[in-house]
Amino acid sequence: MSRIAYVNGRYLPLAAAGVSIQDRAFQFGDGVYEVCLVREGRLIDEARHLARLERSLAALRIAAPLGESALRVILREVVARNRVSDGLVYLQVSRGAARRDHAFPSAGVRPGLVVTAKSLDPRAGEESAAKGVAVITLPDERWAHPDIKSLQLLPNVLAKQAARQAGAFEAWFVDRNGFVTEGSSTNAWIVGPAGVLITRQADQAILRGVTRTTLLDIVASEGLALEERPFSLAEAYGAREAFLSSATAIATPVISIDGRGIGSGRPGPVARGLRAKFAAAAAQS
């Protein structure tokens, strides 16, 4: 079955889908995006993803391409047309196509909207969560606004590639003060020696992950001890557990950082428990 993309008002076979070479996403990375998990054909945490999209657009002063209800229809349509039961739906909004000039184009230029979807085998995620994954660390050399989910992902791309080349799943960024900020496409968590969950507060230095927010709801409802604060790389090395979160990774245990085993060297109970609770909540949503 050929895959279908939504591009600026039309549903097209992926191979025939394209945007103008003057599109500002192509020219400048001038746009924003979202990735939403699909489970049994349902969009998980959709409202939170759409709320964050609105915040990202506002931060970059890009007009919404469509109203929220129209966007929801398109997301569902792309999922259905691609027959995605388990996978993800991706959407990106660019500032539109215009003659190349760094400054914003005139108000008449309409934002561009692209939506795609792909299937992912949920067993692969379960397997890597059951085994646990390796993480490396790198200096955080990103711009000052990783809190905006913009298309400009070059440092993240380079970091993920460095992780792959090191045989690791993810790279965690470390700021100038020695504190972990987040991963190249995931948020970072540890469980300290006293059993307290620690994750950085959602300040300007990290993306406020939707999965992070949903996991924090679970943490609160379970009454788990939590500190939202920066944690150092030294604390991470000495943690009882570590894990990462994102829409597609959910909560995935980290068993080594920079080649050092974390805790028992096996996925820990807190990460496994949060992953199970997330799956249960997603199944009921």
Ligand code: PLP
């Ligand atoms: N941090 C970064 C830099 C990301 O790119 C992502 C997801 O793409 C996340 C964190 C996790 O966010 P979410 O849970 O919304 O997928």
